[in-house]
Amino acid sequence: MSTHFFGEGNIGSSPDYREFPQDNDEPRRLLRLNVYFDNPVPAKDGGYEDRGGFWAPVELWHPDAEHWRTLYQKGMRVVVSGRQERDEWKDSEENPRVTYKINARSVGILPYRLEQVTLSAKPSGSEPEPPSES
16 A cells, blocks of 8 residues: 655665676666654744654665665755655564655655756757857
8 A cells, every 4th residue: 555755855875786687688777765854843943843753664665776775964954745654564573563664756866965966968969959149
């Protein structure tokens, strides 16, 4: 069972990248992020306090996941859109455990604490150039 999810939070550790081979095909690529989704609530002193925040594993399956593992960094503020899924498993002592993970459709980087953004070159045959003003 899953439900739609949209949340904003901070990446808590370095991304984990994995590849899963497929028969005569490109491997499936997975990027896992550990994100703390906070819930800032105004406090009486004029600041904010976190109420009800939670950690969730975020899984992003995408052909570009290998490249993105160097893009996403610990401490980065992100917005995640996807599905929240219940994941049942057993710990090392065979006790049943439940985790709610996010199967991400997209993970956007928010501009907090960024000093610079560099875009890669456009691949040939992509969007047409806008007309130049003469």
